[in-house]
Amino acid sequence: MEVEKKYKDIATIKRRSEPSERLMLPFSQLNWLINGVIFGSVLLLTSFTNAGKSTLATMFIESAIKQGYNCFGLWGEDSEEEAQERIFKQHTPYSKDNMEYISYYQNGKKTNTGEFILSEDKFNEARDFFRNSLFIWDNEIPPNKDNIIDILENARVKDNCRVFLLDNLEILDFDTDNENKGIKEIMVAIRRWAITNKTIIILVAHIRKIERDIIRPDIFDVKGTNSVTNVCRNIITIIRTDNLDKNLKGYKNFSKVLQLNGYDIEELDAVLEVRKDKGNSLGFCGLKYNKYTNSYYEIELKKNVDNTKNKTVLSIKDNDIQTTTSFNNMTPIEDDGSLPF
Numbered sequence: 001m002e003v004e005k006k007y008k009d010i011a012t013i014k015r016r017s018e019p020s021e022r023l024m025l026p027f028s029q030l031n032w033l034i035n036g037v038i039f040g041s042v043l044l045l046t047s048f049t050n051a052g053k054s055t056l057a058t059m060f061i062e063s064a065i066k067q068g069y070n071c072f073g074l075w076g077e078d079s080e081e082e083a084q085e086r087i088f089k090q091h092t093p094y095s096k097d098n099m100e101y102i103s104y105y106q107n108g109k110k111t112n113t114g115e116f117i118l119s120e121d122k123f124n125e126a127r128d129f130f131r132n133s134l135f136i137w138d139n140e141i142p143p144n145k146d147n148i149i150d151i152l153e154n155a156r157v158k159d160n161c162r163v164f165l166l167d168n169l170e171i172l173d174f175d176t177d178n179e180n181k182g183i184k185e186i187m188v189a190i191r192r193w194a195i196t197n198k199t200i201i202i203l204v205a206h207i208r209k210i211e212r213d214i215i216r217p218d219i220f221d222v223k224g225t226n227s228v229t230n231v232c233r234n235i236i237t238i239i240r241t242d243n244l245d246k247n248l249k250g251y252k253n254f255s256k257v258l259q260l261n262g263y264d265i266e267e268l269d270a271v272l273e274v275r276k277d278k279g280n281s282l283g284f285c286g287l288k289y290n291k292y293t294n295s296y297y298e299i300e301l302k303k304n305v306d307n308t309k310n311k312t313v314l315s316i317k318d319n320d321i322q323t324t325t326s327f328n329n330m331t332p333i334e335d336d337g338s339l340p341f
Contacts, residue, residue: 023163023200026063027285027298030272034234035279039162039198041233042191044276046205046222051238052270053204054078055294057167058087060202064163065133071163072155074137074148076171083136086294088118088126094293098122116292135159144173145186149193156197166190168204169224184227191231203232215239215250219275235276242269242289253316258284260313262301270296283312 022036037043043060045053054075061071075083092098099122103114118126135155141147148166155161166172174182194201208223217237219229229235244251244265255265261284263271269289274282286299 021198023060023064023069024067026059027272027287027296029283029285029298029301030236030274033274033279033281033283033285034236034277037200038233038278039200040195042187042194042201042203042231044203044205044222044228044232044235045238046207046235047217047238047240048207051240052289052296053238054167055086055090056238056272056296057165057202057204058083059090059295061134061163061165062087062090064200065130069163070133070135070159070161071165072135072137072152072159072161073165073167074143074171075165075167076137076139076143077168080136080139085118087130087134088123089116089293090295091126091129092118092122092293094290099292132159135161142173143171145182145189148172148186149189152190152193152199153197156199161199163200163202164194165202166204167202168206169228170206180224180227183224187224187227187231203228213248215244215248215254216273229276232276233278234274237273237275239271239273240269241265241271256316257313258286260316263299264302268299281312282314 021039023039024031024036025034045057047053054077058073058075061073064071073083078086089099097119099116099118101114102117104111137143137151141151152161152164155164169183172182172186174186190201190203193199205228206223207217207221214221216239219235222228222235258265258268258271263284263286267288268286270287272285272287274284286301287296288299289296
């Protein structure tokens with residue numbers, strides 16, 4: 001009986017002559033840090049509640065569509081109308097002609113509440129832009145592992161979707177009483193699917209409840225921790241700086257770290273920190289927020305700051321600056337034939 005060969009010779013793999021296909025995100029500094037989002041990978045966005053994870057994830061999807069990619073989104077905590085409104089606003093340039101504030105009336109009386117609503121013309125323009133390019137999950141279908149893979153594959157085959165958003169890990173149905181086991185099974189399945197089909201999955205996850213007060217959550221604070229972080233190529237945390245308590249432990253150090261990397265914390269509304277990376281470097285990207293369009297905009301690095309060119313300052317402790325080296329600026333070592341240790 002002939003045994004079927006279920007492996008391959010590494011020499012049969014074809015040589016790559018061009019850079020891998022990648023998605024460019026809407027922030028130049030972030031693109032440089034992670035060297036773009038490689039197709040066939042999982043990108044994790046994480047932070048505390050109300051830090052802007054869904055806002056950023058939606059911006060990434062809008063940017064992908066502008067680059068010609070069809071996309072699919074699961075916004076588990078939003079209604080269909082909320083998901084549509086957020087991305088339509090982000091797509092529309094802000095001006096008083098494009099949207100207006102509509103007050104809410106109750107029993108014929110004007111209240112002090114209301115919303116910014118897109119004009120009918122701009123709504124129609126956005127709808128035409130996203131038509132046949134963005135598809136969303138039917139919230140009546142439970143998001144368990146089998147349904148997720150089946151529907152992602154269906155969207156890939158039927159509508160040529162290449163970029164997928166799962167927002168967020170909390171709403172996934174694990175089909176088991178063991179949450180950690182369920183998270184691991186789903187994460188392994190979606191990573192394998194992304195690699196096999198050369199797609200990108202943008203995953204949103206919360207930080208688990210922790211007792212200590214922290215400003216900069218790390219990868220060990222992600223809910224599901226190893227099951228989630230191990231399968232992600234890039235991990236980005238979002239830190240809102242506009243409402244940070246200046247008396248909070250670590251605020252001064254964080255402010256100094258940002259300063260050494262070319263950002264003034266007083267000029268920022270948020271900062272993205274690359275926590276896991278297979279690109280150029282760990283590091284930061286500073287942002288400002290526009291509440292009318294529900295969008296973030298990049299802050300340029302200060303020109304007069306020398307953030308060590310080939311290093312990113314990660315932390316400061318007892319005057320000891322901890323850094324990470326940029327691959328792009330590393331100096332080649334002359335090979336004299338000796339071992340480097």
